[in-house]
Structure formats: C-alpha cells, structure tokens
Amino acid sequence: QVQPVESGGGLVQAGGSLRLSCAASGRSFSSYAMGWFRQAPGKKREFVAVVTSRGPSTYYADSVKGRFTISRENAKNTVYLQMNSLKPEDTAVYYCAAHVGGSYYSARSFGSWGQGTQVTVSS
Numbered sequence: 001q002v003q004p005v006e007s008g009g010g011l012v013q014a015g016g017s018l019r020l021s022c023a024a025s026g027r028s029f030s031s032y033a034m035g036w037f038r039q040a041p042g043k044k045r046e047f048v049a050v051v052t053s054r055g056p057s058t059y060y061a062d063s064v065k066g067r068f069t070i071s072r073e074n075a076k077n078t079v080y081l082q083m084n085s086l087k088p089e090d091t092a093v094y095y096c097a098a099h100v101g102g103s104y105y106s107a108r109s110f111g112s113w114g115q116g117t118q119v120t121v122s123s
Helices: none
Strands: 003-007 010-013 018-025 034-039 046-051 058-060 068-073 078-083 092-099 117-122
Touching: 003 092, 018 034, 018 092, 018 117, 034 078, 046 068, 046 078, 058 068
Parallel strands: 010 117
Antiparallel strands: 003 018, 018 078, 034 046, 034 092, 046 058, 068 078, 092 117
C-alpha cells in the first residue's frame, strides 16, 4: 500500500491558482490510480479528479473541469493537482488517496487517505 501526504494548500483570492502535491510512500505507487477529493465544512467528501495508473487517463468532476489538472510523476511517487481560476466554492480540505477498487467517483473506492491540506479562496 501507499501512504499519501498532501501539501501546497493555502489562502488565495478568487481567480488565483494553487498547486497541490501528494507525495506517497510505498514501492507500488505506480500501480495505483490516485485521486483527489475535497470536503467543505458540513458537507460530504466529494470527488475532484483521478489519474489512472496506466495511460494514464484522467477524469474530473464537472465543477472543476477546465480549471483543474491532475497529473502524476511516478519517478517521484507524486501526484499533483493544478488549480486555476479558483472560486470561493472551491474552499475545502483537499485529500489525496489511492484507488483500491470500484467506481473512481466514490470515496468508498479509495483507501490510504492522507491528512489533507486546507484550501481557502477569498472573494
């Protein structure tokens, strides 16, 4: 298994950009699809994006499509989330996790969650 550690969160104005990183320990990192989820206060954890192990292919939530880009660098055991044109509604704790089976769009399909990194977008 892999153990992710997220970084790169912070406070940014609406329209700004941030790049999140997820560094994962474990020799089998390249064999896992890796996903980003987010959770705002009082809301359920929601899917943001996933990058598969092969291809790789990428999938996004409609709310971030065209603004966010997920990528991976297997040589560094790292997954990135480039976030552009940020909106106040993007404010949340962002989590990275490894896909263990099932739908890419469900948090239940992911295990080995990181501790999260806070993203706050001011209006």
